[in-house]
Amino acid sequence: MPWTPAAKRYNVRLILLTLLYGVFLTSAVYGFKHHLVGGAVAWVVATLPALPLIGVFAAMGRYLVEEQDEYVRMLLVRQMLWGMGFALSCATVWGFLEGFDLIRHIDGYWIVAAWYFGQGIGACVNRVTLGARVACS
């Protein structure tokens, strides 16, 4: 399936945000490892790597708005719904396992990893049930 113009723009945004993420994360890890930050600055530096990832979510929203091909948009929405259901289910089960003191706490960003994994499952479901493949994401 050829990439639509909206998908191309989304991929450009995604690459730029990923590069920014790499820079911010490396800087934050370096800063904390060498005790260069403290107090209120620590909060800002810890939040920095999250900002490009939030930008990725915004880029996905923007892509859904910009995409003119309704079929491609429907595939992506299905994919995102699978991701959402999977991530929320993982968070709920993990949360109760933590609540009953059975497993250790995890950092919140693993939920986002579960969301992306769930989107991968959604893409497979699209492929199996509709024989469709989305070019991006």
Place this chain on the structure above:
Amino acid sequence: MIAAKQSDYTPAQRAHIRRTLWLLLAYVIVLPPLVWYQAHHHVSHGVSVAMAIVASLPLLGIFASWGRYLSDERDEYHQAVTLRRNAIATNATMGAAVVWGFLQAFEVMPLIEAYWIPFVWVVAQGISSCIPFCFRGRRGA
């Protein structure tokens, strides 16, 4: 009046609300005894795992009910509104999770149980469903 209000809902919405209410009832019935039993008895690891999964099942059912609703809904406008709300809530929740996650990783904030993520999602859905009303009010004024 109630009958008039009920007629505003599509059949898929009514089914989803019915399923959600049953699942919330199951959740309210199941959770307190499990928490009480865990607090007052020495429970083996395997039983604790089973208890934790049983406690989460009604909530998983609610997520499944959302999916079922979206597939059952024949009114395209309602379907689009729900999808939009879900997308906003999901992105807001993932944003919160990623910020909290990095604050945890850099030991700036304490660790929290993961079930707060679905809680944030539900709150975000509520807020995103209020947004059109706010704009409508502004337009009306």
